[in-house]
Amino acid sequence: MIIESLLDTDLYKFSMMQVVLHQYPAAQVEYRFKCRTPGIDLVPYIDEIRGELKTLCQLRFTPDELDYLRTWRFIKSDFVDFLGLFQLNEKYVDIAPAAAGNGEIEIRIRGPWLHTILFEVPLLAIVNEVYFRNTSAGLDLGEGRRRLQAKIALLRDTPDYGGCKIADYGTRRRYSRRWQEEVVTALRDGLGAQLAGTSNVWLARKLDLTPLGTLAHEYLQAHQALGPRLRDSQVAALEAWAKEYRGDLGIALSDVYGLDAFLRDFDMYFCKLFDGTRHDSGDPFAWGDKVLAHYCANRVDPRGKVLVFSDGLDIPKVMQLYEHFRGRCLLAFGVGTNLTNDVGPVPLNIVIKMIRCNGQPVAKLSDSPGKNMCEDEKYVAYLRQVFDIPASQG
Structure with a gap:
């Protein structure tokens, strides 16, 4: 089972x-x-x-x-x-x-x-x-454990990265349920406060971690058929979310129509209303620079906004992004397959x-x-x- x-x-x-x-x-x-x-x-x-x-x-x-x-x-x-x-x-x-x-x-x-x-x-x-x-x-998970401990040590022990936090986003592509539980337990014990939480609700409850997540592509896609005219569907989706959560869970997903189309709809109202935005496709460095410039153009201080990165990350990429953006905004990183299915076989x-x-x-x-x-x-x-x-x- x-x-x-x-x-x-x-x-x-x-x-x-x-x-x-x-x-x-x-x-x-x-x-x-x-x-x-x-x-x-x-x-x-x-x-x-x-x-x-x-x-x-x-x-x-x-x-x-x-x-x-x-x-x-x-x-x-x-x-x-x-x-x-x-x-x-x-x-x-x-x-x-x-x-x-x-x-x-x-x-x-x-x-x-x-x-x-x-x-x-x-x-x-x-x-x-x-x-x-x-x-x-019969796979020996020893190799997976060695890889996992190396990732933990890299993030934990590199000077000046104590503020770099990651979260587990790896449920859907995990090697197995038991392996994901072992991974997240090791992250909790090895990283301490550098583990922000997990997207998996069962593990969050079992391991006393913070469950993390807001919305996915399907939510904005569905509004193509649920909202008013198609051109207004992205705005309708964001407004429906704000109506439901009244400022809570305020991370907007930016790539259902690509970043340029997102920013055309993500006006000053949404810049101020939402806590931040999530990256899930394209060049993350160019994406982040463009989003921060958009905040500034809309007279919003980006240092109080969150950029969430979640597209195919590994720990070295997380650290590169952290180095590039730290001090300019708040940061969050969701790491999936590279944590929960890096045991040897190709995921x-x-x-x-x-x-x-x-x-x-x-x-x-x-x-x-x-x-x-x-x-x-x-x-x-x-x-x-x-x-x-x-x-x-x-």
Whole structure:
């Protein structure tokens, strides 16, 4: 049994789910799985993945888990009451070999957003763990432990980096649940205050850490079908978030349409309202310099704003970014796969992305080519036109 608790997911799934309950309870969505790592044959493991999915759908939130959620200042009591009745339903998930017969598998999740939003992270964790326990059974984790301790020592023992803090963002691509727990425990014990927390709610509760996260791409993508006209969808998403959280959880994601389109919408009002922004694609140094200049242009002191970096980080990259930006703003770093799946075998690059909402296509066009996932090229072309996005982007 890979997933033993519905808390074994990322915090932003709960924060987004609360907005869905309160503002979009009737929304219907579709997600699709993609393995970006070439040459991976997942077909032999379909039955095992289905078995883990069935077990996942038998889980319920326990009374003590609900009590834990009630301690969060931004969670409303009616949302916790809803979670007390909640259960995932496997009827919303289809898993089958890809029609191309190339070893890829199709995973599609279709149904009410409110009842499907919690599938993504545990399903990705299931696919990862099923794959690695079949392809690297009996692996000696000693190499992983050596690598982990070297990362801890580098961050902890390098002079003048005591203020550089990292967080674990590695649930969806972890080698295994037990390995992620060992990693985060070692980070807590080895880094002390330099570990800001973890995105994984189950581990945050178990290890007495701060759960971290705000919103993901799917939230802004869905507003392409939920908001007013398409051009105003990004603004509508940010305003809906502010309406729900009234200044809490104030980190805006900047790359659903690319940074330039984001900054056109992120005006002085949002600069002052939100605590900061998160980077998840493109050159992080150029991104950060541009965001800080945007704050200054809008008469906002960037030293009081947070830049969150979360795109494919390792510890040396974290330290380079810290050196470049420290003193100019507040900083946060979320490190994922390099912490939770650096044990020897090559990690899988797998994602589950929303592709439709309320029957219409949705997409993101980030600052990194290849991250877009949409089945309707005409819609992508229309999106580029509406947001003035160059063809080379995404």
